[in-house]
Amino acid sequence: MGKFKIGHFTDLTKGTGCTVILCPEGTKASGCARGVSPGTREFALLSPFRKVEEIHAVFLTGGSAFGLDAAGGVMRYLAEQGRGYHTPLAKIPIVPAAVIYDLAVIDPGAFPTAENAYQACQAARSDAQHQGTIGAGTGATVGKWAGLEYMMKGGIGISSYRMNDLWVETLAVVNPVGDVIDANGNIIAGAQRQGIFIAQNDPSLRWKTSDLKFGQNTILVVVMTNARLSKMQLYYLAERAHNGIVRAVIPAHTSYDGDLVFALSLPQTEAQIDQITEIATEITRRSIIQGVMEAKSLGGIPALRK
Template sequence: MTRPTAKAPTAATHAITSTPTPPSRRAPGSLTQVGGIEVGHFTDARRPTGCTVIIARHGAVGGVDVRGAAPGTRETDLLQPGNLVEQVHAIVLAGGSAWGLDAAGGAMRWLEEQGIGFDVGVGLVPIVPAAVLFDLPVGDARIRPDAEAGYRACAAASRQRPAEGNVGAGAGAVVGKLFGLHRAMKGGIGTASVTLQGVTVGALIACNALGDVVDPDSGRVLAGARTANGRALLDSRRAILRGEPLSPLLAGTNTTIGVIATDAVISKTQAQKLAQLAHDGLARSINPVHTLSDGDTLFALGTGQSGKTLGMMLLGTMAAEATARAVVRAVQAARGISVGALHLPAAAELAAPRARAAGPSR
């Protein structure tokens, strides 16, 4: 097994500690409730990073929509409706910035060993699009997902409800960085699903947003940039509109990525539209979103295993709802971490102080 060459972290500078977060009271469902979908995580114990693989063993119609201005992606052109390949076999979501795209090679190797892929006459070529997020500032940046990580995520895949929070592609995710990393909070990965008329639409989202995560129903900020003393949530949108100065931003150093899947029978064109509509869920739950410093990318898969069709109005509404719920789950399930002098609290850590807070938030 080939792993990245990295200097061993020292306890003084790179020790990672976690603060437990209680489970959500919501029963949100999951991406694996969609027939034909399996999910597996690989989390690198040497620092918070990893990858997540979404497998469709029997193939799935695929689509994609990229809204952020700084994406890191692989094999997205083939998902355009006018292009040849009709089905994909897995999607890889990874940390590690562009380095993390290597994880898709390991997923291909695992799928080929299982006899899964696009038949090209002389063999099978697994179709594995991928997207990455930027988690390099949290711990030793020389440690990032590679092909072996993608292989191991596939080996761990199952129909069980996926773990959430600080795992897989969400292991090193951080939210609310508009006013500096030292005032940000822990992001993560979350999942949810909606079922209507015998059809399920699910979402799995790794949230590493530049902006805040907000409750899509109430608009209340759940996690994001904190006040200067670090004890309360700032509300980035209102702070920007007040004219508060932002920290210098580097393009591509954030990004929310994910997969939406349904067991409805859909076409490749409809899969692309479903990915587009799912971004409405990001817009409801992240503010600001789709920025120049985010590479926000959503894939859509249709397994067709329900044998049913629904209109795109219903499927799109379900996709946006599942996506928004999965973003909320990502921060609800996250645990606070400390890496050297940097502490990134989880949403639950600020919940009690926020409830007691009175007076100005600055």
């Protein structure tokens, strides 16, 4: 929607990838991390108490912390376009970035490079709606609380809402330790054994046999809107959008997750902040569900789509 452009690099052979969201001029941003172990770059400047208000792109990537280096490819692309924060000597592109841990899918030594991120920028389109096993969601998985051998495939999901001149869109990279549930609380993707969800009839089974290691799971969400919002309001929007994660994942925001939300505004129309935050919460929930509904099997990991 709007003028935000989404681009992906996908490596199905190695089970990793990256996604870039190129922002129009004048895009304001904030963010909120609720996960215990997020992996980020330039995320601190999104605080409403920091000076920089406008950003030029958001970069989401697999490869854990190794993938953060790839953000340099986005900066190079933007610099070539003459985009960046004005300083006396140069324009500096502002590119907040976040990672997921996808090293357990196929190749633990694989991670996106700066050249891959540059390719994602070249591929970015304003009408991009690709979902599932693509970009940063290539190696995403869900339902790891019972151990990696029981997990299912996650991916990228997108959902949007339009009312008159106002629009809100969310993109989620779905890689949680927990199970993904529908609006009735039924598991639709998660820890399973021979096609049966382990915790469907007995939620108390969660965590009893986990062999997880710290920080291997994350949901990344980007909320985009054309509502005219201050940086403090954008922080509040990011904070509230975390409720969408809670509605779609059980358990959420655990000590094993690095969940975070970016909130971006291209100020074009007036809207009431609580209306926007509730819309964002609901479509965050929907985008998480879309991420598993559209994911395809990779590396022998089962998926909802055949």
